[in-house]
Amino acid sequence: MPKPKVFVTRLIPAKGLDLIREFCDADVWPDELPPSYEEILRRVRDVEGLVSLLTDKIDAGLMDAGPRLKVLSNMAVGVDNVDVPAATARKLPVGNTPGVLTDATADQTFALLLASARRVVEGEKYVRSGLWVTWGPQLLLGADFVGATLGIVGFGRIGQAVAKRAQGFDLRVIYHDPAAQPAFGASPVDLDTLLHESDFVSVHVPLTSATHHLVNPAFLAKMKPNAILVNTSRGGVLDQSALYDALKSKQIFAAALDVTDPEPLPSTHPLLELENCLIVPHLGSASKHTRDMMSFLAAQNLIAGLKGERLPNCVNPEVYKS
Ligand code: DGY
Numbered sequence: 001m002p003k004p005k006v007f008v009t010r011l012i013p014a015k016g017l018d019l020i021r022e023f024c025d026a027d028v029w030p031d032e033l034p035p036s037y038e039e040i041l042r043r044v045r046d047v048e049g050l051v052s053l054l055t056d057k058i059d060a061g062l063m064d065a066g067p068r069l070k071v072l073s074n075m076a077v078g079v080d081n082v083d084v085p086a087a088t089a090r091k092l093p094v095g096n097t098p099g100v101l102t103d104a105t106a107d108q109t110f111a112l113l114l115a116s117a118r119r120v121v122e123g124e125k126y127v128r129s130g131l132w133v134t135w136g137p138q139l140l141l142g143a144d145f146v147g148a149t150l151g152i153v154g155f156g157r158i159g160q161a162v163a164k165r166a167q168g169f170d171l172r173v174i175y176h177d178p179a180a181q182p183a184f185g186a187s188p189v190d191l192d193t194l195l196h197e198s199d200f201v202s203v204h205v206p207l208t209s210a211t212h213h214l215v216n217p218a219f220l221a222k223m224k225p226n227a228i229l230v231n232t233s234r235g236g237v238l239d240q241s242a243l244y245d246a247l248k249s250k251q252i253f254a255a256a257l258d259v260t261d262p263e264p265l266p267s268t269h270p271l272l273e274l275e276n277c278l279i280v281p282h283l284g285s286a287s288k289h290t291r292d293m294m295s296f297l298a299a300q301n302l303i304a305g306l307k308g309e310r311l312p313n314c315v316n317p318e319v320y321k322s
Pocket of ligand 1: 054075076077078079101233282283284285286
């Protein structure tokens, strides 16, 4: 019996890729840069399964280019790169990788928050550029954690894991998420209260049409002048030109971004000129074990879909209703 053909859009960790290769005839894109849309279009023509990353746009046209497709497996928890309604309309299950990246992303949120509050990157640049001449009583002063308020926007798995870590730092934690129950000592509040009271605001919502540019001029105007904004969700949740204005005019103290729109941010982007904006290249889930597990879950989803079984992690379970 021939193995089902699949296309994997990048060299993913062996934990998942070995499993895929055991069950499938896998065409794996070998380059560091992702395949172009046209390349994916060409390669899905005769495959039954596709493993994509958040860098791949998986739209209706691409689904139609692969008439034999049985499953779309995205190696990410976020699926904003996939047109899920189009997949559902074609009865194509879409898999994602929730849970396994919760802790790594919450850790990264705290790394960014601490680095921004205590001006770690500015300090490092200061030393390397030879500016450090003495201990200074007013040198690079940052924000205190104990007794400060952390506001979490979006209190799902990752937002809650951030709240859990915040307990260890003696932060007061409030959150805004009408769909979530209180946990880890965090109290629910409306968004305006959260923005008015928080010294640190961390965003943990998926990117949808409802959350696109949730962080806009009005949002930023409600934040405290000493506030730090952290975004480890998706770049599109934040209006970057509004953030630039708020940081440049010191309307807020600082921002730390794991994600931008687009990714990568062009090297001439104005945000990169600002000392009070820390930007890293979408590293929220970038730990060895986490990426191993993401690739493994993506492989499990793929193989289940190829076998006609229910995906262990399916974002559109409606496809199973007859
Ligand atoms: C995801 O899985 O959606 C993350 O953004 C990857 O880092």
